[in-house]
Amino acid sequence: MSTSNLALFKENMKLRTKIFAHDCVKFSLDLPKNTLGNHIHGQLIRCSTSVAANYRASCVAQSIPMIISKLSISIEEADESEFWLEFAVDEKLAIKERTEKMFxxxxxxxxxxxKSRQTLQKR
Incomplete structure (x- = not known):
């Protein structure tokens, strides 16, 4: 990938992860205000915003091992976001159609x- 294509990829992923975080936060604000709703609300906000924050950190990391570390955190947090979205539906706190795009x-x-992490690990 050329330097200009890499820069464009990074900017697109920064925007994509930030939009994902915003969408999850907006969804979380609509969850019921009860014990479970509040718990999912906090967890989903934490992990979805962490996807975006750690991706951004990977873009300015000083070494390949640090980039891989930050990407790994973003991957784990994206997977956790999937879990909380699915759990909200399972517990009937949200309808599946509302969560499908975010999931x-x-x-x-x-x-x-x-895939990005795998590419870096080959270096």
Whole structure:
């Protein structure tokens, strides 16, 4: 990948992960205000915003091992976001149609970042 293509990829992923975080936060604000709803609310906000924050950190990391570390955290947090979205539906706190786009986006982000990590690990 050329330097300009890499820069464009990074900027697109920064935007994509930030939009994902915003969507999850907005969804979380609509969860019921009860013990379980509050718990999912906090967990989903934490992990979805961590996807974006750690991806951004990977873009300015000083070494390949640090980039891999930050990407790994983003992957784990994207997977956790999937879990909390699925759990909200399982517990009937949300309808599946409301979470499908975010669930798919979390999965796609994780898949992209896994491939990026694999590429870096070959270096």
């Amino acid at each position: 798919q986006e979390a999965h796609e982000i994780a898949s992209i970042l896994i």
